[in-house]
Amino acid sequence: MVKLRLLLVEDDLILKDGLERAFTKSGYAVDVMSDGDSANKLLTYQEYDVIVLDLGLPKLDGFEVLKRLRARGSKTPVLILTALEDTRNRVKGLDLGADDYLAKPFELDELEARVRALIRRGVSGGSAKISFGDLVFDTSNRQCSFKNVTLSLSQREVALLELLMLKATKVVSKAKILEHLCSWDEEMSENAVEVNVSRLRKKLNIFGIEIRTIRGLGYLLAKLEPVD
Amino acid sequence: MVKLRLLLVEDDLILKDGLERAFTKSGYAVDVMSDGDSANKLLTYQEYDVIVLDLGLPKLDGFEVLKRLRARGSKTPVLILTALEDTRNRVKGLDLGADDYLAKPFELDELEARVRALIRRGVSGGSAKISFGDLVFDTSNRQCSFKNVTLSLSQREVALLELLMLKATKVVSKAKILEHLCSWDEEMSENAVEVNVSRLRKKLNIFGIEIRTIRGLGYLLAKLEPVD
DNA sequence: TTCATGCTGTCAGCTTAATGTCAGCTTGCT
DNA sequence: AGCAAGCTGACATTAAGCTGACAGCATGAA
Incomplete structure (x- = not known):
């Protein structure tokens, strides 16, 4: 059984830590980046099965990371996290090619369910479905x-x-x-x-x-x- | 036989004392915190097998402690104690990811039985079942x-x-x-x-x-x- | 702008389920 | 038999939930 590679881009220390632990426990191979710039660089040479991306990031915001990722032609499923329950952000994110969206504060269960859905999608092609x-x-x-x-x-x-x-x-x-x-x-x-x-x-x-x-x-x- | 780690968060002096003694006697390694803030901090770096959490706490209430714990991705089973037989609180607690709920005053037997159930659950996965x-x-x-x-x-x-x-x-x-x-x-x-x-x-x-x-x-x- | 359309929260009145009380019955013990 | 404990159908009282009607708001077309 090969582990699925997950990239977590999150700057909040505590959240980052908790999510990393949780995903690791659930059997993902997790890499963590805490600012947009490094995430962006990493993504130019490293492929993942799924990316969990916070929007409010230092150096380069999540939108930009996502935009550049898609500009490079990557189809890796991306789930966006944001502090704001804001329809505009959701729409903007989905427009830029995010596959799913979750507003903070969210529950771990929910996040994991969505990540699973994204990955299932990745395998079957098409979009994320529950x-x-x-x-x-x-x-x-x-x-x-x-x-x-x-x-x-x-x-x-x-x-x-x-x-x-x-x-x-x-x-x-x-x-x-x-x-x-x-x-x-x-x-x-x-x-x-x-x-x-x-x-x-x-x-x-x-x-x-x-x-x-x-x-x-x-x-x-x-x-x-x-x-x- | 390794002892199971139990965190007790309770501010009532007498109850705290009694429960600590009882759980220790039953073979748990018990840590005790008497306010929400310290419990929350402790939980950011210390793992437990089960947490017994009072809701009415000084500094940071139990709901908040639980919410933050779950937001950090922890799946540690949590049993909530509350002074009120109040359905709203129960529902709120379970929504926030508590695994079980007990209204005061309760009996020690009952609490211990529930804690055992929670731990059993932890091993088998899924939720706490009797x-x-x-x-x-x-x-x-x-x-x-x-x-x-x-x-x-x-x-x-x-x-x-x-x-x-x-x-x-x-x-x-x-x-x-x-x-x-x-x-x-x-x-x-x-x-x-x-x-x-x-x-x-x-x-x-x-x-x-x-x-x-x-x-x-x-x-x-x-x-x-x-x-x- | 103006009007129409659709979305959505509030409200009121209704329906349904929950649950305690009571009365009269049954059961079991001496 | 006689008494106390327990059982249960019926009823009344709330409480929870449902839903049609309405109004405010946003959106988009004329």
């Missing part, structure tokens, strides 16, 4: 389809579905959803979550996918089974 | 399943079952159950316990699990055996 049965979520263009039929979902619905799919079959609490849907400055009621769940649920039910309510705990994604 | 025959209780999402069939239980039923499983095959008194089911401000009759037992019993019988009544003493969990 699937749940016949439901497929493409992280690079943030679209979701069921048996090749693209669902028409709003941003909120996409974000919600993404979270549910990442945690598939695990309970996701309203608080968690709230946190995932809105950034830290904006406020939102729990009822808003209910409303969004309701809207998404209606669309998913058509395809036999159920958002199950676990009273007092949250929601989880499940295949709709014939009730006995 | 099992009883084919019945498995997942403490991290508070769901119970029998041979992979998830049981549909209310919160009260879950709490009751959890207690019975922890003490499996030992008699649990009504008073104890009462204490475990409701927090200290709310009152509840013994009959309520009987009702809850009755409801849970009905659901468990389907799976051949019996809640046996020990007249005058309490209840215990048992496999339903053909009566002789």
Whole structure:
């Protein structure tokens, strides 16, 4: 079993350390760079299977590293990390050829799930996908389809579905959803979550996918089974 | 036999002392911190096999300590202690990546059983589970399943079952159950316990699990055996 | 600009599930 | 038998969650 090579570009000391340890533990061969310039230089001669790239970097920011990497023709999957829950940055990153995007603070689970998805993508070609049965979520263009039929979902619905799919079959609490849907400055009621769940649920039910309510705990994604 | 390293973060003097002594006696290598900030710092460079974390801490609360620990990528199992029987806190804690949760006041037995479960989990991977025959209780999402069939239980039923499983095959008194089911401000009759037992019993019988009544003493969990 | 369109949060009223109490019954012990 | 302990169906009361309707806002076309 050959280890997968992962490059982590992150300047925050503690985060860098933690992530390095975590990825190493998960069986990746991890290299770490803490500024954009060295990362960029390293990438001119070293190939990786996946790159986790912070945007706020000293010397050369993440956007620039990514841009130059793509300019050199590399197709290595890149996952962007950023301190800001900012749609503009997400869009800019994806435009520059990032394959996925994660806003801090994030959870390790989530990051690892996404990295796995990116690598799977790398193997199969195409873009990074998370699937749940016949439901497929493409992280690079943030679209979701069921048996090749693209669902028409709003941003909120996409974000919600993404979270549910990442945690598939695990309970996701309203608080968690709230946190995932809105950034830290904006406020939102729990009822808003209910409303969004309701809207998404209606669309998913058509395809036999159920958002199950676990009273007092949250929601989880499940295949709709014939009730006995 | 190498000792397991346990970090106890608790500010209450008496409790801290008692727990430290108890865990030491049980063969753990125990370190104790009494505020969130020092615990957080310690955790940046020291690994533990399990962490018992109080939520109400000076300087940096337990949630924050946990959040930072997870953000650094640590997967060390964490058991949260809190003064409040508060569902919101429980949910929040589990969202932040706690593996189990215990409301004060608790019994030492119970705490130790849970810590053991967490450590067992650490070895086997996955989340902390308590099992009883084919019945498995997942403490991290508070769901119970029998041979992979998830049981549909209310919160009260879950709490009751959890207690019975922890003490499996030992008699649990009504008073104890009462204490475990409701927090200290709310009152509840013994009959309520009987009702809850009755409801849970009905659901468990389907799976051949019996809640046996020990007249005058309490209840215990048992496999339903053909009566002789 | 102005209007239309779609997204999304809030609200209100409704539906459903959870759960304690009670009453009357059953069980088991002496 | 007679008593105490325990059981459980029925009911009432909350609490949680759902959803249609509406309004504010952004976007884009006329």
